[in-house]
Amino acid sequence: MSDDDSPLDFPCEFPIKAMGRTDADLAALVWRIVSSHAPATPAEALRTTPSRHGRFVSVTVTITAESRAQLDAIYHELQSHGDVLATL
Template sequence: MNTKFDELLDFPCEFTYKIMAIARHDLADDVVSVVQQHAPGDYTTETKASSKGNYHSVTIRVVVQDKDHVETLYARLATIDGVRHVL
């Protein structure tokens, strides 16, 4: 990735990820599991269903250490089954 996170953020900092995926009951658990691999800690998530209930969005806040950490989490979160977008 060729991002400018290092120019825009003062690290370490809290960074919010929003994961949008096909609706399933264990999506938030999978998100926390991936985040735990790269930034161990206690996390709470917020899950919202789309208007028709076909999709869920999971929001999680993570303390990231540098630009590479942000980009690694984006890439890894995108590999979760059913994920359509990581914002």
């Protein structure tokens, strides 16, 4: 899908969310992956939310997305990592 076919108007603010087990250092992993594709993202853009019973955590990083290709690359790398159980 090209940027012209996307429902998003680039550049735009876009939240990237990944979920995994609490015992994995998921926040550091997600930050490393996302910031490698969106290096201008400030550290304050990262939020973590534990699950109700504390076994899982969700990590959200809101970036300024520049293109569909950038988002695809981020999601591909996140989904390829064994510690990431799901992405949104």
